[in-house]
Amino acid sequence: MKQTPFTAIHQSLGAKMHEFAGYNMPIEYTTGIIDEHMTVVNGVGVFDVSHMGEFWVKGPKALQFLQDITSNDVSKLKVGDIQYTCFPNDRGGIIDDMLVYRYEDEKYMLVVNAANMDKDWAWCVAHNQVGAELENSSDNIGQLSIQGPLATKVLQKLTDIDLSQIPYYTFKVGKFAGCDNVILSNTGYTGAGGFEIYFYPQDGEKIWHAIFEAGAEEGIKPIGLGARDTLRLEMGFCLYGNDITDETSPLEAGLGWITKFAEGKNFPSRAMLEQQKAEGVAHKLIAFKLKDKGVPRSHYEIADEAGNIIGEVTSGTMSPSLKIGIGMGYVKKEHSTVGTKIYIVVRGRKLEAEIVKPPMRIQ
Structure with a gap:
């Protein structure tokens, strides 16, 4: 398995380690997923996400390349802006979802999912x-x-860059914890606010220890991938491989807002997705809360009141914040309205649930 700059630190802290996307990653630490989840909701936590992939796109043809391969309109980005987007495939599905950073006039950084790194690069x-x-x-x-x-x-203690002047989905580059050329990005996958920082691997341990020293008074803790998943699910954020795949279109997934048909955008399956936008989709991704006790899991069937199967759960968990079962899944369009009563089929039992508008966690 591949290691990150922090693998030895995770192991020394007693983390439960597991293979994820070819990397040896921490799933949870000794306090457990619920405590880690609530630490992020109420305080501050640190995730090692060094397994993510980063591609540079450079030169005078960089913008044209990105317009031809991504769904969103990259021409709207100024230097210092970030954009959420995806790679559509030839069949209207999604190869991966990602962030695009406009680093310089003719230099962009793509941040892609670890599990899709090789596929995306190819x-x-x-x-x-x-x-x-x-x-x-x-x-x-x-x-x-x-x-x-x-x-x-916590982070402001370690840099002269005014973090309050970095709006959501923008970034700055500078010195952090005594290290040069660190990207400070106002992004995240938790809905709890914060920053993602990018640096040279050889600076990793120095930066880690500086952050934990700076955050000691605030009760900072390391957080594993288990809580990362429950946090993103409470927000209704899509997870590639579950809620979006090579077989789901961005319009079905509620990602029409990152699918732009601007002049000069020639991404694969553009015509197919334009037709979907005009005619509507047959299935839609919804979020739901359970009213009955139980925990929804991926691939559980979703039924209507009459017992007809209308869809399938793609992600589900017991919400640490709400103390109820929550999830996401695809249902037939006619059953997708917020407030609709649905049923999650769990080992032959029908558990009542209601379709809700994300986020599920009160902000």
């Missing part, structure tokens, strides 16, 4: 018809996600 290389300069720097960049309402307070 797709980029195969579809580089315009001669953009591509560089896979995934092994040369470390990443930590510092999340929670106290994250900014």
Whole structure:
């Protein structure tokens, strides 16, 4: 298994380690997922996300390449802006979802999911018809996600950059914890606020220890991938491989807002997705809360009141914040309205649930 710059630290802290996307990653620490989840909701926690992939797209053809391969309109980005987008495939599905950073006028960084890194890189290389300069720097960049309402307070102790002047989905580059060329990005996958920081792997341990020293007074804790999943699910954020896949379209997944049909955008299956937008989709991704006791899991069937199967759960958990079962799944469009009563089929039992509008966690 691959290691991150922090693998030895996780092990020394007693983390439960497990293979994820080819990396040896911490799933939870000794306090457990619920405590870690609530630490992020109420305070501040640190995730090792160095397994994520980073690709540079450079040169005078960089923008054209990104317009031809991603769903969102990259031309709208100014230097310092970040955009959520996806790679549509040739069948209207999603190869991966990702972030695009406009680092310089002719230099962009793509941050892709670890599990899709090789697939994404092959797709980029195969579809580089315009001669953009591509560089896979995934092994040369470390990443930590510092999340929670106290994250900014902790991180501000370690940099002269005014973090309050970095709006959501923008970034700045500068010195952090005595290390140069650190990207400070106001993004995250938790809905609790905070920053994601990118740095050279050799600076990783220095940065980790500086953050934990700076956050001691705020009760900072390391957080594993288990709580990362429950946090994103409470927000209704999609997880690739569960809620979005090669077989689901961005319009079915409620990602029409990142699917732009602007002039000059020629991404694969554009015509197919334009037709979907005009005619509507047959299935839609919904979020739900259980009214009966139980825990929904991926692949559980979803039924209507008459017992007809109308869809399938894609993600589910017991919400640490709400203390009830929550989840996401695809249902037939006619059953997708917020407030609709649905049933999750759990080992032959029908558990009542209600379709809700994310986020499920009170902000």
